[in-house]
Amino acid sequence: MSATARRVWAQTRFETVAVLRNGEQLVLMILLPVIALVVLATTDLVPLPEPRADAALGGALAMAVASSFTSQAIAVAFDRRWGVLRMLATTPLGPRGLLAGKLGAVLLVLGVQVLTLLGVALAVGWRPGGVTAAQVGGGLLLMVLGTGVFVAFALLLGGTLRPEAVLAIANLLFVLMVVGGGLLLPLDTLPAPLAAVAAYLPPGALGEALRTLCTVGQVDLLAAGVLAAWAVAGGLLATRSFRWDA
């Protein structure tokens, strides 16, 4: 492993441990998606395509991916305030290594989230028989694209506003995405005008694509394209606007 890769891995590990030891982050990133999965799979509170456990798993996975938005936006905002980003940027890790380490941590935590949700899904009736390698690859592609979108917008929000404002906005947006953005609940449960718009926004595109993958087994390429476009747009905006100090 090169010295640069070793440093990025050290940062990835440090940030991953910090997330997994933080109670609030665990609630947001693990517990809430698990609760959502169990409730959706075992009750008929919300109409879902059959099999329910499969559709619920798709929504819960999308919710887990989107939780990186709120988690990273808040973490980045407070790290800016306390000068953590600037301090680490002056070490041999450098600004790029720091960002790479953060992204690595998000993906590592996503791995923990996915494994946890798959385990819980098995317990509530999901059966993975017949899942193909292409479907697994498609799922990974959608989740990585979703992570790219949500981390880019997390950096945009956390890298430009005061931490108190970020705290409020990031939590509010997460609730809106879950309840009315097509993330957890199918778009056809939303009012038609809202559903039409939400299909082209990151939460709706990701949620619907993962539900389709889990229930029908098809990769929604249009949704993947929508996510890729938002990832590029968010990345460019974040690059232009991000401030290292508060």
Added chain:
Amino acid sequence: MPNWFPASKANLTWRGSLPPPRVPSGAPAGAVYPGRVPTDSPALLVADLRKRYGDRDVVAGLSLRAERGELTAVLGPNGAGKTTTIECCEGLRRPDGGRVEVLGLDRALPESAAELRHRVGVMLQEGGLPLSPRAVDVLEHVARLHDRPGASGPLLERLGLTTVARTRVRHLSGGQRQRLALACAIVGEPELVFLDEPTAGLDPQARLAVWDLIRSLREAGTSIVLTTHLMTEAEDLADRVVVVDRGSVVASGTPDELRGTPHVRVVVPPGATDAAVAADLLSALAAHPRLVTALEGGDVLVRDRDGGDLDTADLALVASALTRAGHRAAQVALARPTLEDAFLALTGRELRTEAA
């Protein structure tokens, strides 16, 4: 107490992970290229540095030089431009003009920035510590980012942090966080370290521990540039002091040079004015033309015209002259100016409210 600092540090000239780049053939003498480390270059060279925020010149043509192996203190009132200057040197801010060379490398070149991250330690004014992890985890993480870090345990012990090593940073006191930030700045064993107000908010015991550590660093050959408000810190630690005000250097030199020479201070008695006492004193001392008077803060100072030291014989002369001039109630004392005297004389006594 373990010897945390290697004695051989002063001999190091190359500490980067990259091989030294080739210097182009035909390069002009004295030219600076990334990776080339002229051993005769100063630790820090700042020339005509400019930085503007909005319509305000925070740094206005500032120039300074810090030698290798020395501790250079940058003194200045609030809003003088100290932190902005240091942050330009650290690579955290992009100057609007001027030139910064750090360890012989042009700070503006991207290749230099990458190299300097290996060789320069930085302690930010705000500390820069993540709050959730434990103190020892933060320090060990920062150590892991360096190629040849020092040991964390002895450093924590040296800074009196062993008992709180397993405490989360958010639960440390302000002084403990300050010391942990210092540890993070030096755990990579840098050739040059920037310390932005390293003892702000520390109690006297913690301050002495930090000063001891800074002295050890300097004795091991590390170049140090620190900003401070504390005159005692600059007097006790610094080889050279740079006084900054309104974005530029107003004086620089060794603490002794800045302090000036011993003089006689006359406290003006009630009912008299400083100007009248000074005039009377000058007449009474007419036989001693080497002695001159000046007004300072309502007192009268008597100094040697050529900048020489005054002694107790001169004190007796001044006391006698005051008696002859009819100012028997005046108090006289032989005084050696402090750095604070010099600082106030250079930067004025009015309160500053702006911040840079």
